[in-house]
Amino acid sequence: MGHFARVLALTLLVAWAGAANARSKADLDAGVQATLGQFYALDPGNRELVQRAAGALVMPDLTKAGVGIGAEFGEAALLVDGSVREYYTVTGAALGALLGVGQRAEVILFMTSAARDAFMRGQRWTLDADAGATFAARGFGAHFAGLAAQRPVLAYVVGERGLIGDLSIAGLRITPASE
Numbered sequence: 075m076g077h078f079a080r081v082l083a084l085t086l087l088v089a090w091a092g093a094a095n096a097r098s099k100a101d102l103d104a105g106v107q108a109t110l111g112q113f114y115a116l117d118p119g120n121r122e123l124v125q126r127a128a129g130a131l132v133m134p135d136l137t138k139a140g141v142g143i144g145a146e147f148g149e150a151a152l153l154v155d156g157s158v159r160e161y162y163t164v165t166g167a168a169l170g171a172l173l174g175v176g177q178r179a180e181v182i183l184f185m186t187s188a189a190r191d192a193f194m195r196g197q198r199w200t201l202d203a204d205a206g207a208t209f210a211a212r213g214f215g216a217h218f219a220g221l222a223a224q225r226p227v228l229a230y231v232v233g234e235r236g237l238i239g240d241l242s243i244a245g246l247r248i249t250p251a252s253e
Contacts (some may be wrong), residue, residue: 097149103163105134106151109179112232118165123228127183129154129190131248133164139175144168150248152194160194161251189226 098107109132114121124130125131127150136148146166161191 085223094196099161102134102149102151103158106132106153106158109134109181109232112179113181113230116232120230123183124181126184127195127228128187129159129184130186131162131182131193133180133182135177136164136180136246137175137177138164138166138168140168141173142169146246149251155188162248166246176234178234181230181232183228183230184226185228186226220250 110124113124126170131150131152133148133150136146138144138146141219142146146168148164150164152162183247208250
């Protein structure tokens with residue numbers, strides 16, 4: 075089997091495994107709350123940041139795997155005023171120096187109602203370097219208070235698990251779970 079065929083097979087396997095592991099709404103809700111708990115524990119200012127946000131898209135388990143070419147899968151819930159407004163499916167692809175399998179959680183904060191509404195109106199939303207989002211490593215919530223006023227979208231990686239070497243270009247496609 076050639077290199078391309080192996081990469082294609084691995085990519086398809088990740089996509090299939092992600093779809094097969096789709097959570098029930100109750101399990102996803104529990105994952106969302108656990109992710110927010112981790113986010114709050116990283117920095118006391120994170121709770122206030124979430125409260126100030128017009129919406130929070132929480133992705134408790136994003137799985138990424140590949141060899142050169144990779145795939146990503148996960149689920150998300152959009153919280154508005156502390157309640158789930160909508161559920162989403164998250165898929166992605168990556169190309170570059172990528173090797174292994176890893177998982178992470180992300181919290182994306184819509185700091186303005188215009189940014190949140192634009193996300194909700196869109197049939198599909200792609201998060202990449204051109205989305206106007208500011209990405210932060212863990213534990214930077216309080217330190218981004220001034221940045222929150224400047225950027226309509228803030229994205230935080232909350233936890234990473236697994237073993238993956240990743241210097242790739244990637245984008246996430248976020249679609250309503252009802253599609």
